[in-house]
Amino acid sequence: MTARRTHNTRLWLNAGAVTLGVGAAMVSAAAVASADTGSSSGAHSSASSTSNTSTAKSTTPGKAKSARKVANKPTGPARSTTTAKSSTPASTTSERLTASATSVAESSTTSAASVAALATPTPNKILQDLAEFGHNVYLTVANQVAGTRANLDVLRDDLANVFGISRVTITTPGVYGNPTQNKQYYVGMSNYYAAALSTVAMVYGQLTHTAPDLAGFTTAALNTDSLVYPGNKIYRGADANSYVMWTDSYELLQDKNVRIITRYFFGNEKTKAINTLASGLQDPSMALIAGIKGPVQGQSQDGTKIVVVIGLDTNRNVVTINDPTQADGQGLEMNLDDFVSQWSNQNYNLITAQLADSSSIPRPEPATKLTWSLPAPNEVGKALESAGKNIALLVVHQIEGAQANLGDLANDLSYTFGILDPNIGPPAPENIEYGNYTKNLPYFVYQGNYPTCGIMATAAIIGQLRGGPMPADLGQQILNQATSTPSGYFPNQTIYEPNGGEDGLHWGAVNSDLVKLLNMNGVNADWTRYLKSQGNVAMETMTSALNQNQGVIVQVASNVIWNAYTRKYFNETRRQPGPNGVQTDHFVVVLSVDMTKKVVYLNDSAYRNGQGFPVPLDEFMKAWQYSDYSLITAELQTT
Structure with a gap:
């Protein structure tokens, strides 16, 4: 099994630290051409410019295409400040090149020789291009190293799975929930x-404490x-x-102003799931x-179903449920191991459900400890029986990882050697589109130099x-709510902590808190994640929501989508992974998907x-997969 990341990790993005620098490439063609030929234009396109946009008016990526074809490659990211006038010192590379070209133009005739002289690259330009090429090669190698490291993480988990070794979270023995009170809310x-x-x-x-x-x-x-x-x-x-699908049944709860959060736990996350259940x-x-x-009553075979869990007693190893599919399902007590076996399937x-106007301040979680767990003697035979399958999965995962690395290598080399396939612009009317690009495009909020991508995505939705x-002030309104509303995940903290919380580590917001913000503003929201192998299911769910005019927020690895974008459309400098490799660190709003x-x-x-x-669809799926295809879908609450 692949390593699973904690899904409520604070996601943030400091635009000043990691801004794309695309704005630097969006100078007008005339200004760039003027600078390159020695004109006295005031536009600066050198790498040392401190402006994130070269003009006072902002343009979309689609509008930048024609300018980018003419513009020189910037050698690094620009800072995300906006100035109408550059304050670049006169000694910048751009001005030296301008002065050099002007001098040649004044001292030469209009002969072919003078034209050739103007076209000859300066030593600085040659050095700049070599530095850019070397940087690209370095990033190509860095990406391959990061990919290999990720493969080794997968190999570690797969080997642990082969031998039945797992990391477990042990929940402190205790009694959780109130089955005596809540078993009364039963209906078959x-x-x-x-x-x-x-x-x-x-x-x-x-x-609601009603029948x-x-x-x-x-x-x-x-x-x-x-x-x-x-x-x-439904x-x-x-x-x-026709069965009532679980997802649809949750929609009915949301129509009654109930906040729904969906979670899945995988492989060796059994004890983590139990601990989360106890906490809730x-x-x-x-x-x-x-x-x-x-x-299931009346059936000879087991069936899938959803039940209400009303108690967990880890002293007696008993789970109490209200199960509508069984005649004795009211306050039904099950052995914990039997319940976990059925649950693991x-x-x-x-799924946690709360009234939208209820407090989301969590109770203290049960005390736990993390330990490595070896298989029990009676489980060794089972582990050996499944070893062949697990080894096969190990090999498959390594092949998949190698294929992904080779795919990235091909893209990196294409980028390094300037082989591009531009394909930009909004969906054409005749294209197969899920969602509505034109309708959703205007709802955008810029986060500035703050780790508020989740908050701004929420405001946009x-x-x-x-x-x-x-x-114009909607982003600020939602930010004010986030800084004054208790977090449903981090005790004694607000949804957004400008200073990173008490320990200085909790920048940004988590999925469950974004759902809470949406609920507070008259919006129902579902949060779901999927298995690594369920990319198609995640995509189908997302496109279905888009087609129903629902809002969609996803978590992605920012450097994957940005690298894909700049590599394909603008030949910009690549973003290398951080010290911990590729991470899920960013919330974005999905407007539409153009399948054509x-x-x-x-x-x-x-x-x-x-x-x-x-973003190219295949690269989007890679970036999305890092969050286990985490998906928030949203729609207005009905009255």
């Missing part, structure tokens, strides 16, 4: 096709459009032999849903869903010209 299923409706009815009853209204949820499902099956209702009746059960304002596969799918002109051109269009708050930021 009318039929297995609609079992999910019984579960969400129980959840809503528990949250579960299964009839009300059934009526709503019969009249609400399905998110999973566009063109159909429930089409028992005679239709400590919060009386929260109801917990688990996806499991187990016995659904990748430890855990709120503006997008409300419609109308984008309020294989391009994903983003609103990226990290730099001023981030509206309509185009």
Whole structure:
């Protein structure tokens, strides 16, 4: 199994530190040509310029294409300040080149020889090009080293899996939740096709302390459009032999102003999942849903289902659930190992539900310790039985990693040697497009030199869903909320801590807190992540949401999308991975996906010209995969 990253890691992006420098490439063709031929134009395009834009008016990446064809390559990123007039010293390379060219023009005739003299590269230009080439080669090697390191991490986890060794989080023994009180909110299923409706009815009853209204949820499902099956209702009746999909049932809860957060845990994250379950059960304002596969009344085989978890007793190793699919499902006690076995079949799918107006200040988490766990003697045989399959997976993962590295190497070499395939511009009317680029494009907020990409993405989605002109101060409004609202993840901290929190490490915002901000502003939101092998499922979910005019926020590895963009469209200097390799560090808004051109269009708050930021589809999927395809979909709450 691949190494899994903690999903609530604070994501941030300091635009001043890592700005693309695309703005530096967006000088007008006339200004660049003038500077290159010795004109006295005031525009400066040298690498030492401190401006992130060469003109007072900002342009989109699409508009920069023609200028970039003429402009010289900048040798480094520009700082993200905006000035209408450059204060570059007169000794810059650009001015020396201008002075040199002017001198030649004044002292030479218009003969072929003088033209040749003007076209001859100066020593400084040769050195600049060599330095650029060397830098590109260095980054090519650095990317391959980073890829090899990532492969070794995967190899470590795969070998641990082969021999049954895992890292486990041990939860302190205790009693979590209140099954005696919450088992009263039970209602059995009318039929297995609609079992999910019984579960969400129980959840809503528990949250509101009212009797579960299964009839009300059934009526709503019969009249609400399905998110999973566009063109159909969530429930089409028992005679239709159509199941109520879990995702759709959560939509019904959100329509009642319930905040939903979805999590999955993979492979050796079993103990982490148990600890998260125990933590959630400590919060009386929260109801917990688990996806499991187990016995179903009237069926000879186990079936998949969602149940309400109302208690965990790690002293007795007992889990208590309200299971609508079983006749004795009210307050049903299960052995912890049996429950975990059924839960693992659904990748430890855990859904937390809270009323949108409830506090998200978490209770103290159970004390835990992290340790390496060797297989028990009775598990050794099982490990050996599956060793062949696990070794095969190990080999497959290494081949996949090698293929990815070779693909990156090909792209890097193409970039280094100047082999490009420009393909930029908004989707054409005849293209196959999911979402609406033109409609969503105006809802953009620039984050400036602050790690607020998640906050600005949230503001953009709120503006997008409300419609109308984008309020100029909406970003500041949402930032004010984030700095004054308690975090639902970090105790005793706000959603956004300008100084990084008490320990100075918690820059930016986490997924669950972004969902909370959306809820506070009249927007329902789902947060989901997927298995490494579920990229197609994640893409289908995202494009379906886009087609239903929902807002979409994803987490990506910023250097992957920026490298892909600059490599393909502008031949800009590459971004090398940080000291910890490629990391998920950035939130962006997805505007649309053009399947004809294989391009994903983003609103990226990290730099001023981030509206309509185009990223090749395959590179977008790579960048997205680093976050386990973390996806927030959002829509306005219904009254």
